[in-house]
Amino acid sequence: MCGIAGIVSIDNRRAFAPSLLEDMVLIQSHRGPDEGGIFLAEGAGLGHARLSIIDLSTGSQPMANENESLWCVYNGEVYNYIELRPELEKRGHKFKTTSDTEVLIHHFEEKGPRAFNDFNGQFAIAFWDISRKRLTLVRDRVGVRPLFYAIVEDQFVFASEMKAILLHPSIRSEMDPEALDEIFTFWSVLPPKTLIKGINELPPGSYLTLENRKIEVKSYWQPQFPAEGCEDGRPLSDLVDELKSLLIDSTIIRLRADVPVGAYLSGGIDSSAITAFIRNYTSNPLKTFSVTFEDKNYDEQEHQLQLAKYLDTEHKTINCAYQDIGEIFPDVIWHVEKPLVRTAPAPMMMLSKLVRDSGIKVVLTGEGADEIFGGYDLFKEAKIRWFWGKNPESNWRPKLLERLYPYLALSPGKTKIYLQKFYRAGLELPRAPQFSHFPRWSTASKIKAFYADGFRNRLGDYDPVDSYIRTIPPAFKDWSYLGRAQFIEIQTLLSSYLLSSQGDRMAAANSIEGRYPFLDHRLMEFAAHLPPKYKIRGLFEKYILREAVKGLIPEDLRRRVKRPYMAPDAVSFLYKGAPKYIDEALSSESLKNTGIFKPNMVQNLVRKLSKLASDRIGFKDNMSLVGILSTMIFHDQFLVNFAQISSDKIKRWREKNIIFNYRGKHEHRRDYTAVHR
Amino acid sequence: MNIEGTIRQFIVENFLMGEASRLAGDKVSFLDSGIVDSTGVLELVTYVEETFGIAIEDDELLPENLDSIVNLANFVRKKKESRQPISQKQI
Numbered sequence: 001m002c003g004i005a006g007i008v009s010i011d012n013r014r015a016f017a018p019s020l021l022e023d024m025v026l027i028q029s030h031r032g033p034d035e036g037g038i039f040l041a042e043g044a045g046l047g048h049a050r051l052s053i054i055d056l057s058t059g060s061q062p063m064a065n066e067n068e069s070l071w072c073v074y075n076g077e078v079y080n081y082i083e084l085r086p087e088l089e090k091r092g093h094k095f096k097t098t099s100d101t102e103v104l105i106h107h108f109e110e111k112g113p114r115a116f117n118d119f120n121g122q123f124a125i126a127f128w129d130i131s132r133k134r135l136t137l138v139r140d141r142v143g144v145r146p147l148f149y150a151i152v153e154d155q156f157v158f159a160s161e162m163k164a165i166l167l168h169p170s171i172r173s174e175m176d177p178e179a180l181d182e183i184f185t186f187w188s189v190l191p192p193k194t195l196i197k198g199i200n201e202l203p204p205g206s207y208l209t210l211e212n213r214k215i216e217v218k219s220y221w222q223p224q225f226p227a228e229g230c231e232d233g234r235p236l237s238d239l240v241d242e243l244k245s246l247l248i249d250s251t252i253i254r255l256r257a258d259v260p261v262g263a264y265l266s267g268g269i270d271s272s273a274i275t276a277f278i279r280n281y282t283s284n285p286l287k288t289f290s291v292t293f294e295d296k297n298y299d300e301q302e303h304q305l306q307l308a309k310y311l312d313t314e315h316k317t318i319n320c321a322y323q324d325i326g327e328i329f330p331d332v333i334w335h336v337e338k339p340l341v342r343t344a345p346a347p348m349m350m351l352s353k354l355v356r357d358s359g360i361k362v363v364l365t366g367e368g369a370d371e372i373f374g375g376y377d378l379f380k381e382a383k384i385r386w387f388w389g390k391n392p393e394s395n396w397r398p399k400l401l402e403r404l405y406p407y408l409a410l411s412p413g414k415t416k417i418y419l420q421k422f423y424r425a426g427l428e429l430p431r432a433p434q435f436s437h438f439p440r441w442s443t444a445s446k447i448k449a450f451y452a453d454g455f456r457n458r459l460g461d462y463d464p465v466d467s468y469i470r471t472i473p474p475a476f477k478d479w480s481y482l483g484r485a486q487f488i489e490i491q492t493l494l495s496s497y498l499l500s501s502q503g504d505r506m507a508a509a510n511s512i513e514g515r516y517p518f519l520d521h522r523l524m525e526f527a528a529h530l531p532p533k534y535k536i537r538g539l540f541e542k543y544i545l546r547e548a549v550k551g552l553i554p555e556d557l558r559r560r561v562k563r564p565y566m567a568p569d570a571v572s573f574l575y576k577g578a579p580k581y582i583d584e585a586l587s588s589e590s591l592k593n594t595g596i597f598k599p600n601m602v603q604n605l606v607r608k609l610s611k612l613a614s615d616r617i618g619f620k621d622n623m624s625l626v627g628i629l630s631t632m633i634f635h636d637q638f639l640v641n642f643a644q645i646s647s648d649k650i651k652r653w654r655e656k657n658i659i660f661n662y663r664g665k666h667e668h669r670r671d672y673t674a675v676h677r
Numbered sequence: 678m679n680i681e682g683t684i685r686q687f688i689v690e691n692f693l694m695g696e697a698s699r700l701a702g703d704k705v706s707f708l709d710s711g712i713v714d715s716t717g718v719l720e721l722v723t724y725v726e727e728t729f730g731i732a733i734e735d736d737e738l739l740p741e742n743l744d745s746i747v748n749l750a751n752f753v754r755k756k757k758e759s760r761q762p763i764s765q766k767q768i
Binding site: 442446449450598600601602605608616618619620 | 691723
């Protein structure tokens with residue numbers, strides 16, 4: 001994990017103070033506290049906050065090619081750098097380091113943007129070509145590592161986190177109501193939109209070039225599925241063998257690091273599989289980490305311990321109580337940089353702290369398996385509804401819905417007829433792109449009932465679902481029900497919520513790097529071509545993955561039905577003695593001043609939920625409370641008090657004496673502002 | 678307050694968070710209008726059972742019994758009428 005930042009003068013005239021670039025690096029220092037680096041050239045500056053993982057001694061950034069005509073700052077890992085290097089050496093490149101950074105600089109030099117398809121990893125990279133005065137930004141296929149940009153007057157500003165861009169003195173920060181409306185539909189805002197008007201997120205699998213005042217964004221990778229009926233037709237046993245070898249390789253290359261690597265254990269099959277592969281196919285000493293919950297409705301400790309014992313790992317846990325979530329939530333929002341409809345990221349921040357305190361910088365985790373093998377209940381819902389939609393008058397087909405969500409205290413399965421009515425909505429449109437996600441999106445959209453009239457007017461007739469559907473590729477309509485649902489899941493939730501809010505940001509908050517073997521693009525492409533019946537067999541999810549780990553994990557764990565990772569939501573904020581910020585954020589006065597939600601409705605919600613135990617609060621109310629509270633915190637941190645909060649953070653990092661290595665021509669550093677004014 | 682009024686007040690306070698204007702009438706379907714979702718039904722059932730002292734069986738969780746203020750009030754009345762006093766039951 002690292003943080004990157006940069007400023008490019010679009011018309012080559014306007015200069016900036018190097019101290020701005022330093023501040024942009026410092027405010028992201030949690031991403032990389034080991035070193036700071038700045039490169040200054042005519043018309044551009046690059047900044048880097050480093051977390052040293054590979055080539056500890058000479059891997060500092062910004063880094064350049066042999067003649068220093070191409071410079072680079074980079075956050076992430078290109079795991080196959082070892083395989084890419086010999087070809088580059090053959091072509092005459094002289095390497096000064098053993099780092100992956102230098103490999104990708106030379107590879108980009110050779111192939112330009114075509115190089116990105118050769119990179120296997122998770123990355124956000126900026127290249128500055130001095131002679132052409134050309135900036136290239138690129139982001140990995142599924143968006144594991146973040147990258148944002150904005151045009152501020154005649155400067156192009158980019159960074160790993162939005163807060164660095166917000167430091168620019170000329171930026172006007174204003175919330176984009178459409179982005180909030182997207183969060184209250186999809187759970188997250190879809191790139192290129194962000195919560196702040198004018199700041200864009202570079203979409204996953206895309207690159208951007210800026211040259212001669214022209215900005216171009218192009219996609220180099222998107223998830224793709226075969227037409228229905230044209231899936232991989234090989235026998236199951238062959239597919240299981242290939243899956244296993246892909247998983248072993250994708251796990252092994254993710255252990256490449258010059259520091260020790262650990263693993264998260266959630267208690268489910270995905271992280272168990274990864275940990276088992278590490279144990280069985282490498283000699284890596286194995287440290288594992290888990291969150292446990294005081295509220296037993298969320299706790300998976302029993303299964304975590306079972307696996308840790310079985311694989312003989314050095315296991316550590318951190319226990320999470322309601323109070324913990326309530327207390328750290330503002331910090332969570334500071335790192336996530338967007339409102340949330342669930343608190344689930346918060347315990348992940350506690351977990352990354354435990355990892356950091358244990359002297360580990362890198363962890364492998366099981367994220368992505370649910371998206372690529374159809375693990376979520378949403379996919380089962382889609383399967384049942386698709387099956388039911390073929391014969392909507394059937395009495396027994398919808399009864400399958402009752403088998404979903406058995407782990408919820410307020411299981412919708414207990415209200416059978418209602419449940420059917422709920423899922424019947426949209427049933428007549430099985431080929432509509434939103435078919436699979438209609439139930440989830442309509443539940444989240446209930447929060448919009450709290451919108452204040454003025455805010456609703458600002459939204460006009462914006463419809464996030466319509467707007468998203470217009471971006472879906474034409475081939476989508478030919479894919480299976482599962483391929484379609486997976487595509488939407490990967491595009492709307494994986495990158496901007498799961499990998500970002502719950503992944504990158506919660507790990508980076510404590511200077512930890514997460515690595516995701518299931519998101520190796522070779523594995524994703526293989527899984528996309530599997531027949532749906534090998535992903536969800538009957539209503540048994542991730543069937544083929546379970547086959548691939550036979551004999552590697554305990555049999556009962558291998559057969560266990562998925563229980564999604566969740567954390568206590570509303571109750572984390574409504575207990576006696578809860579932190580003061582909650583009352584302040586939800587007070588009539590704050591709500592009225594912010595103008596987003598109706599104060600009376602919010603207070604009635606709080607009154608209602610304060611009386612209920614955690615297992616008596618439904619999805620809709622939990623989401624509403626978390627969504628409203630996090631929006632209020634976000635508004636306060638990023639729009640009202642940003643100047644104060646950011647200068648305090650920068651000051652604290654400066655006091656830690658981070659040393660900045662300056663690169664580039666010396667006169668740029670000494671007298672940068674004067675030279676270019 | 679009559680049964681309709683009691684239920685209406687509960688719906689407005691608990692599902693509409695006080696916004697009475699969002700309830701278009703006593704015959705409006707809770708589910709079609711999005712006022713109550715499938716987990717909300719459980720809240721509604723718990724409330725009705727506790728407030729009116731009746732027990733609702735699983736097979737009674739039907740839209741015709743629960744899905745509007747009018748339907749629910751009629752259902753509650755029917756249940757109350759059919760309920761025999763406990764003392765008689767014991768005999």
